[in-house]
Amino acid sequence: ENLIEIHPGHYFTTFNKEKYTLKGITVDIIIPVYNGYEFLEKLFDSVEKNTTSDYRLIVINDCSPDEKVKPYLLERLEKHPGAIFIDHEENQGFLKSVNEAYTYVSNHFLLLNTDTEVPKFWMERLMYPIIHMDRVASTTPFTNSGEIASFPNFVADNEIFNGMKVNDLDEVFRDVNPQDFYAEVPTGVGFCMGVNYTLTKEIGMFVEDTFGKGYGEENDWCQRAIQKGYRNFIVPNLFVYHKHGGSFTAEEKRELLKVNAIKLLDRHPNYGKDVNKYIQNDPHNTLRHMLVLMAADKKVGTHLVFDHDLGGGANIYANE
16 A cells, blocks of 8 residues: 555656746846855855856855955955945844845846855756746755755755765756646745745835844745745755755754744744645655655665565565
8 A cells, every 4th residue: 555656757857958048037146145154165166167047146245253254255256247245344134135135136036045055057947937937936946954845854954865966966856857846835945045026026025124134034925925826836856955054053043943933923824734734745755755766876776675574584684
């Protein structure tokens, strides 16, 4: 009764770059920075190397105490003459930083944390539903640490699978048949999230006076989007590495999560039920298992062991 019949053609297809056009749109990439110096080189290297369509960087240095951060950002942005650099003399927090960066945006855009690495041809896949499909508010890729977008373990903080490089792991995700696996979710996850500019003109961006310095703001925005008849999608054919560096200490994070979760449920009473329902349904459960097998095969090979439950040496060996 636990056997599932699998038709690989339903899950995987040959990736076709040609269909992933951005229709001439220059996508703004908003990167809020607060410390995290150790992540910056990998982030900028991956964005520069792996972003092939037109983009513009909007980088906010939110008064990082680490004195190495600002000079490094300015040095990296020399390669990006069209970039916008916002330098705060006082710490404003994630929400205000993103909202300020938003004032420079004039088309669909995305949010990207400093503790991420992106693979080849990532932006086109992330933005595809927003540009080519109707009424899509936000898009979030699979990642190792992203709650309902986590891989291989669902709703967990994982290390990157088998210690793989992001491009190698993403090559497995890239061939997922996306049309059958775009999943509507109650919220996007802000570590790497595509945003529909058309919708922001209607409902605005993040609510600063409610959510303070962070946690809960993208959940609230995505819920407001749903109320306007829009959808939030997990992008099934993209993997972005999230190292989970974070701008807060563990204690600060716990306190903010606790306080802002109450505010979120006060504004959206059905949010908790919707999240629990999505977790119970787990629409990507079989797909994740398939991806684990494909990724394992790519790295170390897959081993199939035939066993029985009759005791003896075979059982002892398998158990060990």
